[in-house]
Amino acid sequence: MTERTYENILVETRPGSGANALSYGWITLNRPKALNALNDGLMDELGEALLAFDADDTVACIVVTGSEKAFAAGADILVMHPFDFPNAFRKGLISRNWDTIRQVRKPIIAAVSGFALGGGCEVAMACDFIIAADNARFGQPEIKLGIIPGAGGTQRLPRAVGKSKAMDLALTGRMMDATEAERAGLVSRVVPLAELHAEATKAAEAMCGYSLLALMATKESVDRAFESPLSEGLLFERRLFHALFSSADQKEGMGAFLEKRAPGFTHR
Numbered sequence: 001m002t003e004r005t006y007e008n009i010l011v012e013t014r015p016g017s018g019a020n021a022l023s024y025g026w027i028t029l030n031r032p033k034a035l036n037a038l039n040d041g042l043m044d045e046l047g048e049a050l051l052a053f054d055a056d057d058t059v060a061c062i063v064v065t066g067s068e069k070a071f072a073a074g075a076d077i078l079v080m081h082p083f084d085f086p087n088a089f090r091k092g093l094i095s096r097n098w099d100t101i102r103q104v105r106k107p108i109i110a111a112v113s114g115f116a117l118g119g120g121c122e123v124a125m126a127c128d129f130i131i132a133a134d135n136a137r138f139g140q141p142e143i144k145l146g147i148i149p150g151a152g153g154t155q156r157l158p159r160a161v162g163k164s165k166a167m168d169l170a171l172t173g174r175m176m177d178a179t180e181a182e183r184a185g186l187v188s189r190v191v192p193l194a195e196l197h198a199e200a201t202k203a204a205e206a207m208c209g210y211s212l213l214a215l216m217a218t219k220e221s222v223d224r225a226f227e228s229p230l231s232e233g234l235l236f237e238r239r240l241f242h243a244l245f246s247s248a249d250q251k252e253g254m255g256a257f258l259e260k261r262a263p264g265f266t267h268r
């Protein structure tokens with residue numbers, strides 16, 4: 001991937017560990033003065049960086065993180081404030097670049113510390129799983145601004161934590177701490193703040209050693225669980241499962257197990 005400098009994010013390609021390991025992308029949201037409030041500039045850059053990693057054959061997965069104080073405190077309220085309905089509707093207020101993340105076919109880990117509010121919580125939920133620091137706080141406080149969540153908060157949150165807690169969070173605007181978020185199933189694990197990056201790195205490095213085909217197929221199949229009835233999801237999974245038997249990586253993975261050696265996947 002061509003490394004380029006961004007204004008609102010920091011982007012690095014990091015090597016995986018092990019002889020045949022792929023690399024992983026590391027994206028840090030970086031508008032510290034506004035607690036990483038998400039404006040067009042940031043969302044454009046995030047989308048561009050994600051798509052570049054997705055297109056890079058040497059990259060297995062991507063970590064998206066923020067600062068210790070804020071993953072992101074939501075969409076930029078200063079930008080949204082002056083809009084009226086006709087303009088918001090006609091111009092597609094902050095819509096254009098919010099769906100890019102959904103185009104990414106490689107796994108994305110959100111490593112969240114501090115505030116993940118409104119659009120910040122929605123970006124984290126659009127990632128494939130969330131590792132939270134013990135100081136993380138999640139919420140959909142849009143109700144306090146006279147609006148509702150607009151980037152999936154009323155849809156992904158109930159799927160993650162159930163109707164009652166999603167209603168509670170969206171209707172009261174309260175924040176949920178990391179312990180509650182883990183108990184509710186929004187985050188996959190909680191670690192001390194000082195260990196957040198090491199934990200995300202460990203997860204990314206594990207994926208760097210696997211078959212990229214199998215990683216992408218896993219993501220596609222789990223995502224199907226949220227988009228289709230169970231019978232269709234199960235059929236989709238079965239087809240992908242069978243399809244992977246045409247890959248060199250399936251022969252290599254199973255062969256390496258039987259020969260009691262480490263696999264060397266070639267992503268074919």
Ligand code: DAK
Nearest residue numbers: 033034035037073074075076077094095098118119150151
């Ligand atoms: N926008 C703009 N600036 C923000 C911001 C935000 N969301 N959040 C914080 N900041 C700025 C503050 O204004 C302050 O700037 P200065 O005054 O220093 O210039 C600076 O960041 C530090 O914030 P505080 O001084 O407030 O820091 P505190 O520690 O006291 O409080 C806080 C932290 C996170 C509790 C507080 O800043 C806060 O409540 N922030 C707002 C949180 C919020 O309401 N978020 C939801 C915004 S609505 C859509 C896509 C997305 C969305 C909708 C549609 N489409 C695809 C259609 C998303 C909407 C939202 O996220």
